[in-house]
Amino acid sequence: MISKQSKSTKKRESLALQALGEQLIGLSSEQLNSIGLDKRLHKAVADANSMRGRGALKRQKQLIGKLMRDVVDPKPIRAAIESSGMKDRLEKIIFNQTEYWRDRITVEDTDALEEFFEHLGHQNDLLTNLVESWLNEVNDCARMKIKRLIFREIHNEIYLKVQNDTSTV
Structure with missing residues (x-):
């Protein structure tokens, strides 16, 4: 029946x-x-x-x-929506980490920069040069521009680290 x-x-x-x-x-x-x-x-x-x-x-x-x-079968649609939500959350986490490291590096200078390099597992010459430029610059407008460049470089490094970590899993 x-x-x-x-x-x-x-x-x-x-x-x-x-x-x-x-x-x-x-x-x-x-x-x-x-x-x-x-x-x-x-x-x-x-x-x-x-x-x-x-x-x-x-x-x-x-x-x-x-x-x-x-x-x-709605399961593939549901899975795709859930994975896009995970991607959004991951991007927010990367953004928040980038802000955290940028603020620490611009406040604590080289100590925080060395700790960031330990976190990454390698050095970044461009980031080192940007931090040195930021420390030596006296013009506020130029400092803000350099701070944005520091943010962008930190973001790229963290993004690459996350990509490498997830590809090995």
């Missing part, structure tokens, strides 16, 4: 699929392409990204929910 789903169960499942489809709206076009969505669903999500009117966007979300019910 085949058990029939209740109307409430079907509605909960369709609302869950619609919510999953709404999460697709926030993804970039590159991320959408990597998921491998159905053409109609991909177009509906792309259209929703460009909509500004609340009523139109609400109707578009309902259409996305309807198209999501036609998806055979």
Whole structure:
């Protein structure tokens, strides 16, 4: 005997699929392409990204929910959304670490710089030169420019370290 789903169960499942489809709206076009969505669903999500009117966007979300019910297996979509969230969190962590090291290096000078190099596991001549320039500069505008360059170089180093650490796992 085949058990029939209740109307409430079907509605909960369709609302869950619609919510999953709404999460697709926030993804970039590159991320959408990597998921491998159905053409109609991909177009509906792309259209929703460009909509500004609340009523139109609400109707578009309902259409996305309807198209999501036609998806055979929503697990790859759910996994792609979760991985994009992990990437965003990782970028925030890298940014926060970069700010931390920049502030320490510009306040504590060479001691913090040496500790940063120990953390990285190698020296960076460009960063050393930038810190020396920052210490010797008296003009506030030039110091701010050098501080931004220090930030950028620290960010690049931390990003490369994270990339190397995750590729070896």
